[in-house]
Amino acid sequence: MMADPARLSFNTITVRDQWSLEQCIEGCARHGIRGISPWRDKLAQYGVERAARHIRDAGLHVSGLCRGGMFTQPNAIEDNKRAIDEAAALGADCLVMVVGGLVPGSKDLARARGMVADGMAAILPHARAAGVGLALEPLNPMTCADRSVLSTTAQALDLADALGDGVGVALDVYHIWWDPEIARSIARAGERILGFHVCDWLVPTRDTVFDRGMMGDGAVDIPGLRALVEAAGYGGMIEVEIMSQLDWWRRDPDEVLRVMIERFRDAV
């Protein structure tokens, strides 16, 4: 069954090189999009209070703020607390957590994973007090060295279970589609699913970060994954997040939004 268009949320990185956050909010209004997920760099450029007011006035729901995490980098705790405050100011459904890769210069995965667990524990009271859910996002294993030592949904759920209330997962089809355990893990996730992101895996993939495809242009059975997520109880927004240096970041952003809406209907 077709996904309800009212559940489409526009992740602003999809037009990273073309639009400011202000333009993204106006674009959503113009195209009848009901949800938005901003990135913090553009949020800072616009100003959190101005952005929050504009988003509210446009009637947009904030499905998530991108992003917290990076616990293996310096000053992570303070920066994550600021991210939590920003997510609260926007009324975001969650703060998406990209946990960070290895400590630069280190090959110690266990150490990096320990820093992630410790960092999450350190910011969790602040998140609970602010009423902001922390959504651990497992990332495709090809990002393990430099972006995320959290690689599978099962691993994210183990960490969420250990941390307790206020922690869940954000599941992006790009990162999870290959996982032989994914059906079991999504069923296990249940109410801990705080976000669901879509795009597609292109063949060939020419860049390990910035070559994501529009839904329908790649290898992922997106409706199959959506069905699993919904069977697990998730009924929230579905975020479209496409990092595409070679294609979508070079196009007219109104065209990007038009195609995105079309594909959300036909390929999600």
Add this chain to the structure above:
Amino acid sequence: MMADPARLSFNTITVRDQWSLEQCIEGCARHGIRGISPWRDKLAQYGVERAARHIRDAGLHVSGLCRGGMFTQPNAIEDNKRAIDEAAALGADCLVMVVGGLVPGSKDLARARGMVADGMAAILPHARAAGVGLALEPLNPMTCADRSVLSTTAQALDLADALGDGVGVALDVYHIWWDPEIARSIARAGERILGFHVCDWLVPTRDTVFDRGMMGDGAVDIPGLRALVEAAGYGGMIEVEIMSQLDWWRRDPDEVLRVMIERFRDAV
């Protein structure tokens, strides 16, 4: 503890663009390398019988033949039976199985995985009769769409268990290092480990297939993984397999072998 240099096996793809198989065999002899793992394209160019004789005369042990698999492509069964015969002719420790990605044009992972299991079952009697072990190689999930729907060691072991005698796994640090379950999976693998391959994960990785690094140049704790494999009982050869279009395939091959031997001593 340093790996015994006598366990080093040279996977010939490491100098794919520079040397024929005949030159690789001579290179191994010249550099005091005791093991070799040829690829089938170069084996065919040289001729299986001539290659087998040359390898024997050079006193080289064949740690594996690359490769069988690709069960989601046409004519896989007949081609795999030929690969088994070639592995037997070379006295190889195993035939390395890269199982194949999605069926071209399909997004059905379950179907592809079913074809892999069926294909393995179809060739297994031939492999048993020839005395050739089939080594399932889990590949980094970034290759799931086009090369391998077998993504984790646990998944490979589940399939090996279902198939029974004559099937094991080939573990390449490049493909398995990120896996949060890897210590458990390697312990479980035990005697089913038929091959152990090393190279390194570069940061950044500029190509999802042909940008592997020399041991010591990347993010992988290779000695840590070797210790796990040896604790599980593996004492066979350690294959160096580096696909590197941007670096090692452009270098003088004698230099590649010299550096490889040095790094085998210092970084494996």
